[in-house]
Amino acid sequence: MSFLQRRRGLLPYLLLAPGLAWLLLFFLVPLYYMARQSLEEGTIFTGFEFAWNFQSYTDAIANYDEQILRSFLYGGMATLIAFAIGFPLAYAIAFRGGRWKNALLLLVIVPFFVTYLIRTLSWQTILEDNGWVVNALQFVGILADDGRLLATTAAVVAGITYNFLPFMILPVYASLERIDGRMLEAGYDLYGTRRAVFTRVTLPLAAPGVVAGSLLTFIPAVGDFINAELLGTPRQTMIGNVIQSRYLELTDYPTAAALSFILMALVLVVVLIWARIVGTESLMGVEAR
Amino acid sequence: MEAASARALVAPVRHRRLLGAGRWLLDQVLNLYAALALLYLLLPIGIIVLFSFNDPVGRFNFTWQGFTLDNWKEPFGVPGLEEALVNSMEIAALSTVIATALGTMMALALVRYPFRARAATNFFIFLPLATPEVVLGAALLSLFIAVSYSTGFTTILIAHVMFNISFVVVTVRSRLIGFDRSLEEAAQDLGANGFQTFIRVTLPLIAPGVLAAALLAFALSVDDFVITNFNAGSTVTFPLFVWGAARVAIPPQIYIIATMIFFVTLVMMLLTVVQQRRAARMSAVRPEPV
Numbered sequence: 243m244s245f246l247q248r249r250r251g252l253l254p255y256l257l258l259a260p261g262l263a264w265l266l267l268f269f270l271v272p273l274y275y276m277a278r279q280s281l282e283e284g285t286i287f288t289g290f291e292f293a294w295n296f297q298s299y300t301d302a303i304a305n306y307d308e309q310i311l312r313s314f315l316y317g318g319m320a321t322l323i324a325f326a327i328g329f330p331l332a333y334a335i336a337f338r339g340g341r342w343k344n345a346l347l348l349l350v351i352v353p354f355f356v357t358y359l360i361r362t363l364s365w366q367t368i369l370e371d372n373g374w375v376v377n378a379l380q381f382v383g384i385l386a387d388d389g390r391l392l393a394t395t396a397a398v399v400a401g402i403t404y405n406f407l408p409f410m411i412l413p414v415y416a417s418l419e420r421i422d423g424r425m426l427e428a429g430y431d432l433y434g435t436r437r438a439v440f441t442r443v444t445l446p447l448a449a450p451g452v453v454a455g456s457l458l459t460f461i462p463a464v465g466d467f468i469n470a471e472l473l474g475t476p477r478q479t480m481i482g483n484v485i486q487s488r489y490l491e492l493t494d495y496p497t498a499a500a501l502s503f504i505l506m507a508l509v510l511v512v513v514l515i516w517a518r519i520v521g522t523e524s525l526m527g528v529e530a531r
Numbered sequence: 532m533e534a535a536s537a538r539a540l541v542a543p544v545r546h547r548r549l550l551g552a553g554r555w556l557l558d559q560v561l562n563l564y565a566a567l568a569l570l571y572l573l574l575p576i577g578i579i580v581l582f583s584f585n586d587p588v589g590r591f592n593f594t595w596q597g598f599t600l601d602n603w604k605e606p607f608g609v610p611g612l613e614e615a616l617v618n619s620m621e622i623a624a625l626s627t628v629i630a631t632a633l634g635t636m637m638a639l640a641l642v643r644y645p646f647r648a649r650a651a652t653n654f655f656i657f658l659p660l661a662t663p664e665v666v667l668g669a670a671l672l673s674l675f676i677a678v679s680y681s682t683g684f685t686t687i688l689i690a691h692v693m694f695n696i697s698f699v700v701v702t703v704r705s706r707l708i709g710f711d712r713s714l715e716e717a718a719q720d721l722g723a724n725g726f727q728t729f730i731r732v733t734l735p736l737i738a739p740g741v742l743a744a745a746l747l748a749f750a751l752s753v754d755d756f757v758i759t760n761f762n763a764g765s766t767v768t769f770p771l772f773v774w775g776a777a778r779v780a781i782p783p784q785i786y787i788i789a790t791m792i793f794f795v796t797l798v799m800m801l802l803t804v805v806q807q808r809r810a811a812r813m814s815a816v817r818p819e820p821v
Contacts, residue, residue: 254644258652261633261696268693269659272670275677327568334565346569348800353572356579357754357798359773360789363781365573367582372594407572436554457661465663468756472777482665482757489669489761499673502666513661 279513280499290495298496302504305497306484310504315482316395317464320402321410324456325452327403328410332451336418343419350411362472366392369473393475401469409458417451418444453484453516461509481505576793583786602783606791609784615772616788618684622768623752626691631745633692634699635737641700642707657723659697667694668761675762682764691755695748702747706740739807746803750796 283293298380303310331463335346353361368375369391421444429439467482481501488498571676586599607613637656641649659667671690675682719726734741756770763771773785 251646254640254646257640261637261700262655264692265655265659265696268671268674269667272672272674276670276673278677279673279766330561332564332676334561342646344804348804349569350572350589352793352797354578354754355793355800356576356789357756357773357792358577359756359770359777360785361575363773363777363785364578364582368576370594383613404571404575413814422595441787461661461663465665467665485665485669486760489672495673495676498669499665502669503708504668505663509661510661514631524566 276499276502279495280503282496284494284496286493295496298500299504302497302500306481307503309479309481309484309509311504312478313331313464313482314508316399316402316480317466318458319399320406320463321456321460323399323403324407324410325456328407328455329448329452332411332415332418334413336421346422347412347415350408350415353404354408359468359472361405362401362468365397365404367473369397381501393472393478394446395474395478398474398478401473402463402466405466405469406459406463409462410455413454413458414448416449417454421447453519457513457516460512463511465505550637560664566798570725575624579786580790580795583783585783587783602787606784606787609765609776609782612633612772612784612788615767615769618766619753619769622684622687622691623749625693626688627745627748628753629747629819630692630695630699631741632697635741637696638700638707640705642704642710658702659694660701664694664755664757668758671758672761677760682762683766686762686764687759687766687768691752692757694755694758695751699744699748700752702744703737703740707737712737739810742803753792 278292280292280293280298281292282290282298283295284290298417331350335343335350338347351448356364367373370376371390371392376389376391379385379391380389385391425443425447429443434442464480465482467480467486470478470480470483481504485498485501485505488494488501534815582595583602584598584600585595586601587594589712602608607616640646641653641656671686671693673684674680674685680686680748715728715732718732719725723731754770756774759771760774767775768787776782776785
């Protein structure tokens with residue numbers, strides 16, 4: 243310890259070293275190997291060889307443009323719906339929750355206490371062809387007699403929305419809850435109408451939470467493949483389904499690796515655009531909650 | 532003239548009363564909307580608990596057939612389920628301990644010491660959180676393929692520690708900000724050395740944050756399917772077992788285990804809340820700094 247006290251400047255590096263080493267070795271280095279793999283040529287039978295084969299990227303885009311587009315469409319839709327559902331709920335808990343705030347917040351994260359896959363299986367049960375939801379919708383005529391919910395785009399998007407909804411609610415709640423009531427009073431004192439106070443005081447103050455929430459929802463939503471697999475059909479496959487099956491079932495490593503990078507790059511572009519709009523500080527700060 | 536000014540005086544009043552009704556309506560709509568949103572969040576959980584008591588016909592547990600307790604008498608009555616669950620618990624426990632230790636050290640370094648490259652380090656730790664899980668899993672598999680390391684228990688453990696570290700750092704860091712350093716100074720004034728100060732003062736003070744991070748890490752580990760699926764080899768964890776089952780048959784036992792995990796987590800969560808309340812009350816008793 244005396245050595246450390248003499249050289250206090252070293253302490254932060256010593257504290258960081260093991261964790262950073264782990265992340266370097268098992269997050270950054272793997273990305274290097276995946277980059278290499280994406281430029282390889284060959285098949286699992288003939289063996290793969292490194293060949294600066296950029297064709298795997300153009301092929302991946304040409305063959306799977308539909309899935310890439312669909313992933314971002316579904317991810318975007320899920321994020322928007324999660325906002326539409328999550329913001330009013332977070333608002334109600336933050337401003338009407340009173341002494342029940344924490345209990346209500348606990349209800350929001352309760353879905354996380356059940357395994358992701360099983361939550362999705364539960365949706366399968368709910369949306370089942372002979373289930374009460376489909377029967378009820380058929381009875382009132384919203385759904386045709388042979389209409390179904392399972393295996394539709396709506397089911398996949400609803401499933402994705404459901405699974406990542408708490409990621410939207412929690413940061414939005416955190417920033418709404420932190421709003422100083424005096425700010426709102428000041429708004430009313432200055433003859434602001436309810437709507438003006440909401441749009442010009444509450445909303446801007448909640449913005450960092452909304453930004454963090456939409457990122458936390460959007461990123462996993464775009465890469466998701468479980469909802470498309472369990473609630474959809476091949477017509478709803480997303481980029482994650484392709485990566486998963488190319489890697490694990492078809493062992494077409496170059497295509498799968500190239501697709502992974504395309505996905506990562508596109509997601510990073512979205513994140514950077516967001517960061518540009520709101521500043522990295524709020525991005526890193528609110529994501530902590 | 533007079534009538535006009537009278538109207539001007541009355542109008543805002545009536546306007547306000549109308550607005551009051553509108554406001555009341557708006558409030559009710561908001562409450563109803565929030566209740567429906569909560570229902571949406573909770574419905575699938577209710578279905579899981581309910582269907583764990585189902586007496587299904589055939590291989591899939593999709594339609595309600597009748598109430599039975601038979602399956603609850605044999606929660607592990609499906610081959611392979613118990614082993615998968617044991618694997619999950621072992622991996623979760625080990626990865627939680629490693630990730631919490633490494634992550635807490637990193638959070639301490641990041642919050643308390645101004646050093647060069649802090650912003651870059653922050654960004655680097657944030658990156659895994661901003662990367663889709665498929666990519667994290669696939670990349671790690673690339674590494675193991677490249678170095679010809681066969682995937683299994685160890686590789687799952689490596690993967691879980693990797694994705695948990697960032698979550699731990701973020702959680703502990705948010706609790707460390709606002710930490711009262713004068714308490715540590717007091718300990719050192721009283722003759723404690725750096726190590727004693729850390730063990731007797733710092734660690735007990737940040738313990739709630741560390742505990743929260745550990746709980747989160749454990750939950751994420753038990754829950755993870757995507758990254759595990761890439762790096763599991765022939766080892767089966769609980770989510771992998773469910774995935775395998777989802778394609779051939781869904782025995783009620785899966786919902787039983789899910790129900791059990793759900794209630795255990797809920798109880799642990801409530802205990803933490805109670806413990807934190809008590810801690811908050813105790814710190815409230817502490818005299819205010821003058």
